[in-house]
Every structure is written in C-alpha cells, then in structure tokens.
Amino acid sequence: MKVLQLIDSLEVGGAERVAVNIANALSTKIEGSYLCATRVEGLLKDSLDESVNFLFLNKNRTFDIKAILKFSKYIKEEGIDIIHAHSSSFFLATTIRVFNRNIKVVWHDHYGNSEFLQNRKFKILRICSSYFNHIFTVNKALEQWAIENLKTNSVSYLPNFAVINNEVRETILDGEEEKRIICLANLREQKDHLTLLKAFKKVIEKHSDWSLHLVGKDFADTYSKMIKTYILDENLNHHVFVYATKSDTLHILSQSTIGVLASKSEGLPLALLEYGLAKLPVIATRVGECLEVIKNNYNGVLVRSENPEELSKTLIEYIENKELRDKYAFRYHEHIQSNYTEAAQIKTILKVYNNICH
Numbered sequence: 001m002k003v004l005q006l007i008d009s010l011e012v013g014g015a016e017r018v019a020v021n022i023a024n025a026l027s028t029k030i031e032g033s034y035l036c037a038t039r040v041e042g043l044l045k046d047s048l049d050e051s052v053n054f055l056f057l058n059k060n061r062t063f064d065i066k067a068i069l070k071f072s073k074y075i076k077e078e079g080i081d082i083i084h085a086h087s088s089s090f091f092l093a094t095t096i097r098v099f100n101r102n103i104k105v106v107w108h109d110h111y112g113n114s115e116f117l118q119n120r121k122f123k124i125l126r127i128c129s130s131y132f133n134h135i136f137t138v139n140k141a142l143e144q145w146a147i148e149n150l151k152t153n154s155v156s157y158l159p160n161f162a163v164i165n166n167e168v169r170e171t172i173l174d175g176e177e178e179k180r181i182i183c184l185a186n187l188r189e190q191k192d193h194l195t196l197l198k199a200f201k202k203v204i205e206k207h208s209d210w211s212l213h214l215v216g217k218d219f220a221d222t223y224s225k226m227i228k229t230y231i232l233d234e235n236l237n238h239h240v241f242v243y244a245t246k247s248d249t250l251h252i253l254s255q256s257t258i259g260v261l262a263s264k265s266e267g268l269p270l271a272l273l274e275y276g277l278a279k280l281p282v283i284a285t286r287v288g289e290c291l292e293v294i295k296n297n298y299n300g301v302l303v304r305s306e307n308p309e310e311l312s313k314t315l316i317e318y319i320e321n322k323e324l325r326d327k328y329a330f331r332y333h334e335h336i337q338s339n340y341t342e343a344a345q346i347k348t349i350l351k352v353y354n355n356i357c358h
Helices: 014-026 043-047 065-078 087-099 114-119 123-131 140-149 193-206 222-233 249-254 270-277 308-320 322-339 342-357
Strands: 002-009 032-040 053-056 082-086 104-109 134-137 155-157 180-184 211-215 240-244 258-260 282-285 301-303
Touching (some): 002 014, 002 065, 002 087, 014 032, 014 043, 014 082, 014 104, 014 270, 053 065, 082 342, 087 104, 104 342, 114 140, 134 140, 134 342, 140 155, 180 193, 180 249, 180 270, 193 211, 193 222, 193 308, 222 240, 249 270, 258 270, 258 308, 270 282, 282 308, 282 322, 301 308, 308 322
Parallel strands (some): 002 032, 002 082, 032 053, 082 104, 104 134, 180 258, 211 240, 258 282, 282 301
C-alpha cells in the first residue's frame, strides 16, 4: 500500500503537524509513505522522516493547471493507492480522483471553529464529498456535522496524537525559571489570546515575578496587531513575550511551568497533548475535545471560554499550589501516554485504509 498525505503547507500548525506525524508513523508500516505540500513548504519539513517521500507543488491558485498535471503524473508514476487529504487540500484530491477512479480519497477535517459550525460554508466541500471514501474528523461535533451535511457514507472521529522528537535546542524563554506560563497557539482569533492576556494581567497583580509566553505563527493581521497593542497599552511587555513560529517544541516546554489554552473553539488541540507529554499541569477552556482530554479537577482544570476572571483565578491557584500542579501533571501525563499515542491511532488509520482498498 502506498499512501500520500496532502496538505497546503508545512508551516507550524495543528493540521500540518498531524499530516507529518501520520506520514512519519506510516513509513515503517506500509510499502510507501508520501507527503505533498501544495502551496508552501515550512519549518515542519525538517521534521519529516528521511524515509517519507516528499513532493512540493508550488501551487499558486486553485486551478493551477501546471501543478495539477504535475501532481497527477506523480500519483501515477509512484503508484499511489490513497490520497489522505488534510483540510482545504480536499479540492485537489477530488480533482485527481475525478480523472482516476482507482485512487481512493480520505479527507481529514481539522476545522477549528467547530463551536460555530452554523457559520461554515461548505457548498464545494459537499459536492467533493461524494468522491471521498472516508472522512476522519478531529472531534465528535465535526463527525456528526459530516454525517448530517456531507455525501460520504463512512465517517469517524479520530483523536489527534502528539509526537515530540528530540529537536534542536534553539529557543531560550525569557522570565524566571519555574515561573513561566506557556501558550502554544497560532495567533488566530479562535485561540482568544486576549482573554488569556486579561487573565494574566490579574495574575501579575499578585505574582509579578511570573511571565507569559505566546508561541505560534504570527499572521501580521488585525488580530495580531490587537494582541500586541493590548500588551503595550496595559504595560505587559516586561511580562508577556511573543515568539512567533518555533520548531523546538520540546525544548520550549521543558522551560515552562504551566500549559494553558484559552480558545473559543477547538478540535483536539495538539498543544494540549504536547503539554501532557512534557509533563506540564494544564488549563484549557470547555470547548471541543478539551473536555474529553482533561478530567476536570483530576488531571487538569477546565474553565469557561471568554472568562478572564475564572481563568485568572485558576492560574493563581496553580501558582500558589505546587503540590496540586505536580499531582495533576503526573496524572495528565499518564492519561496522554495511555490514550493519545501514535500506536493506537495508526492502527485505526490502517484499518480504514485496508477497508477502502479491498
């Protein structure tokens, strides 16, 4: 069996990391594991295992005939059996499927605004979905939505899994050791950094020696400017540090004390799983599959979204109770190791691949 993961870019993000993780994991399980980045390469290219075959299309627009023909030729020459398309790359996968009925298409839905599915535009997706052999979703809400709105008969929820490799040690976090709060999240509105900043402002009124570290892609857009303006206007620039995209996740987390996500909406965030692998105590909002991953007041704490008061109170409780932090962190690490590992999810993926190929 030969399977190709299809993704728009290899910049650091949740869907991109999943595509790389699956391609790497499959490289020792099947005849050929491939990954194609259609529009942009990126930092995650360095995370690809040497045994994964890589193709970059440099696709510039939706109907880039040159890129489509190049991709089609590659699929035929390599004898690819399955295209596992992630997020918006479903359109290119469908195009190839229309002209080659032997190709099987699996679509992986990473839609981040699953709390606001009523606003999702999906006319083209619905048409393309009749060509999908299976759909994986990153949370149960998306699974139900796909069953109700798309034309694919086979749909299932597939929990993300995190892999932290021994990476380079480049990033040195500012602030005092043992007093750092980390938020791994691209600067997108759904991640709601503003609520986190409002909560942290209350935290440093009591604990001015603590710092907050925001690590994620900066899109240099209106949201990014709003976050940076708030940091300056509220005189938080000596306590809050923004790092943009980084690849040395393990090294960053090893310097951190508390892991937090303040999202308005989520699928199953990889950051939350990575916090667990790094043995951090965690706080997240009650959205998406965060409720499934964190057992509230047992291995972490869940708070209401867009509620800086509740978030600040929880952060302060963690800061003032190291014993609680350590207890939750231990339990959370054990939970992630037992339920969100590579082995279990790859077994599920391979079962789907085998079913659609026979």
